[in-house]
Amino acid sequence: MKADNGIAIVDRDETGVDKAFRADVLKGLAQRQKAIPARWFYDERGSQLFEDITKQPEYYPTRAETEILRDRGSEFAELVGPDRAVVEFGSGSSVKTPLLLEAVAPGAYVPLDISGEFLRQSAAALSEKFPGLPVHPVEADFMRKVELPDEVEQLRKLGFFPGSTIGNMVPRTAVDLLRSMRATMGADEGQLPMLLIGMDLVKDREVLEAAYADEQDVTAEFNCNLLHRINRELDGTIPTEKFEHRAIWNDDFARIEMHLLATEAVDFEVSGKRFSMAKGDTIHTENSHKFTRRSANTLLLAGGWTPLKRWTDAEKRFSLILAQATEQRDAP
Template sequence: MKTEQGIALVDRDEDGVDRAFREDVLKGLRQRQKAIPARWLYDDAGSQLFEDITDLEEYYPTRAETEILEARGAEFAEHIGKGRVVVEFGSGSSVKTPLLLRAIDPAAYVPLDISGDFLRASAATLAEKFPAIDVHPVEADFMREVALPEEVLPLKKLGFFPGSTIGNMVPRTAVDLLRSMRATLGAEEGELPLLLIGMDLVKDPKVLEAAYDDARGVTGEFNLNLARRINRELGGTIPVDALRHKAPWNDDFARIEMHLEATRDIGFEVAGQRFTMTQGETIHTENSHKFTRRSANTLLLAGGWTPRMRWTDSEDRFSVILAEATEKRDAP
């Protein structure tokens, strides 16, 4: 077993503030429709809250994807083969990642995540479970191309992106991410990298809205944690008690939208800049796009990946797709 402390690639200023976080927040709050990229929901507290969400009765995606990973392990091994390096875009789940590692017997495991403490804790847990697999955690923003540890560069790669996180992005951003994944994974000795990716499916809006606005309010706390993080890390004065969580289905764009809605007129500062919100105005914090077979394939192809295999759970709620990198001369 080899567990490293992780390679920190996050750009911080002299006060330890993540420059990209500050830039995205300030830019998003200046827009007519205020919006902050969903990746900033996942600090350590947000990551733990999301783990709690995955255990909720209403939140079906984790159970559905886990069912696929448990049932199709032999097929994954057949189509992926042994000896690849698993590069997971996002810190590994205590449930889903071990299922894949057991199925395909990888040469090494490289989790990438922007939340360093959560990343290292998850990597240490997996290293204990799999002492024969070298674990190389890398703290980085995987939305951009990431330099992988030298130890794994000569080896064949499998990207792993479970949870339908790709659905959190508008199509343009999702395509950019898929292309950056292709660049991160590279190719060795003519071996094109593979990508195993989860994509949630279009279904009854009532089921979807319940999954993102649970009765216990855990998803609401997850959303509100973003405001608390802004206050803590960016010197914000957002009155969190004047915000509430909303998660409506937008049929035109086939997505659930998460918003923080002002329950009264408010004013606040972030990083020394002044902002206001009127009652009913929202900060758009997350999209969760849902896919058909056609829209999933179209997105992957646009991002430089050719779908090869597709699996769904027993209730056709969720899909896991194995794609191969498109050769560069054929890429869109």
């Protein structure tokens, strides 16, 4: 379904609540290890807080990725070619997205995001910065196949998925997303789509944990905002003051885990359902997997993408990978 302005509408109930948000929260809180998918961080406040996180001195990924985009633009342009529709999976960053758009001279820009208000704001800012570029924002959950606007149907596609957001997902979910990206961008009239994707790299534990527990507690506020969103949108009664942010490195799974830890026993309701947590119990809110060259390539190949070129920043903290959709062939 689309509104008059061309922005797709997220499936909401009669009270205006995103049905998928309610379903994910209720399912996650009912588990023994409570867990809520990280994509629900990004209401308007959460999106603003994440922008603030990227400016913290401990949070290196944005600076490292921006360095690559700034320094390697001519290489992107040569490999990608002009006039593609850049399909960004997530609202455009005020810094990173313009660097890519300036480099590759696209024919159109299509940001996809579940947070409608933040999507519209970022799309408006980019339209102002690039007045001759057609911008077609689509409010949608890009974890599933998304119908792109008719205006870009005939254009070759370049997917853009910066920030190592792919690392927020367990491998099977990440593979599903990569496959849905391929489905969203289609076959491009015989021209296979490309994907420029950010992946954070394995490094010292101290550096990783500091990046997710900054001294100004912006990441803590970002994590706790999820509880405020649940209370506001799902008639929750969660005592937010009785939860604390935790970020730990799990070496077995090569990932940073973010949790909301109950500092004492709590009882609360969400959408009319009751839940209890003991002191020390947590709600697992985010994974941030870190990659080696081999694990990154393995993930892309499993998702239907063939790596073409890989770049890292000068300190080799972060990578950007250009991949092309693997040609689908009938089995012999």
